[in-house]
Amino acid sequence: MRVAVVGGGIAGLTCAYDLQEAGADVVVFEGADRVGGKLLVGEVGGITVDLGAESMLARRPEALDLVAELDLGDRLVHPEPSPATLWTRGALRPMPPTVMGVPADLEALTASGVLSAPVDPRSVPVPEEDVSVGAFVAERVGRDVVDRLVEPLLGGVYAGHADRLSLRAAAPMIAALGPDPVAAAVQRRASGRALPGPLLAGLSGGVGTLPLALAERLEVRLNSTVRAMSRDGGGWTLVVGPTTQARRERFDAVVLAVPAPAASRLLAETAPRAAFTLAGIDYASMALVTFVLEGADLPSGSGFLVPPIDVAAIKAATFATNKWAWLAESAGDAAVVRTSLGRAGDTTALQRPDDELVATALADLRRAVEPVGEVGQVVARRVQRWGGGLPQYDVGHLDAVDAIEADVDPISGLALCGAAYHGVGIPAVIATAHAAAERILGQETMES
């Protein structure tokens, strides 16, 4: 069986690898001049760093299993566990224990000084229908908790807004706390049901090397944007490459591992309802400004998050050399800090030249750090923009995904995977890739 995988991000490459391991003849078409999508390593001041995603949730198996499968286990690393920090109400403050922003220790919350007044939790039945994370938490725990604890965490994962993101799709762990989320979070913490093992994992040399290791084992065609696809007997014809030199190629099956707007365009003919729903999935753009600093004296810990209510340009700063021992080793005396800017709907913030982004990010970094430490001298910096970086799981996202899947399901030799559907984190994306490969292989078995 000949399979085309469209998109050479972590989803497409993983799916292609699974299919190839099962004996399929697979070609990955990647529109850009490199593989990896949102996973990318690059150099800043001669130091190799991740310029995109930099860590993987270690509490799910998919990413760790893939690392092992590719014999990269000796490069698997875990950041030093360190309490999260918020830059809020004019100071860096310890983030009290929470379940995705829902307080789990009221004494620690008071001591942190993150909120100006104590919380007044309430029990309100969990609605049947989907609601926004913000509405759910505000009604039960108060607006201040949404603004100062939930927003920065959602900003970190989705670059989104609590009042738009779906409770069920973006924060199921909050929904699972039930009608009185604070009582449930406090009880969970008090009963010591903390999960064992490290929360996060990375790769020495950067998480961005993971797609490179996959691509080495696959046939990947770079600079090969797939422009159209159509049914061709029992298979598919793809139109690939620049419009002036487009080539046609036939395959038995196609996996679309591209962001929702591209999937929507490609499905317009064969699955118009799916295409329509995909077109409605919004994306947040963001930028990462990475600094190499000399003479820095950073606070301990892996960095800080910034609630949007505190009006800063940056929404987070990662003290990458505090977080990753491999990076500290390669940076020597220098410190590496990466700041992130941009949230869903916030188009103007990023429509500024690189130098302005650098200046505002650095000014915020100094405002946050210099009351307690030193930022030092910038010896190198790099701006990496991520237009359409993260899909927004708005209220109703799970219904939208159901509708997309219902439209695609009856079409044989077609599967979708990637960050638009069942989670944006690397392990969740890998899970969709495995499922897409299984779907294609399952159909082949049924047909033969």
Ligand SMILES: Cc1cc2nc3c(=O)[nH]c(=O)nc-3n(C[C@H](O)[C@H](O)[C@H](O)COP(=O)(O)OP(=O)(O)OC[C@H]3O[C@@H](n4cnc5c(N)ncnc54)[C@H](O)[C@@H]3O)c2cc1C
């Ligand atoms: C800045 C940033 C930081 C992040 N940090 C983390 C993190 O630390 N941990 C974590 O778990 N997750 C993180 N994420 C999320 C995670 O990286 C992504 O959700 C995931 O990598 C998406 O993978 P994907 O394969 O679905 O899509 P993508 O990585 O978007 O790959 C899709 C690929 O398809 C290609 N393509 C598009 N259209 C076509 C076409 N028509 N023809 C051919 N090719 C096409 C694109 O060029 C791209 O290479 C981060 C995301 C961003 C933007």
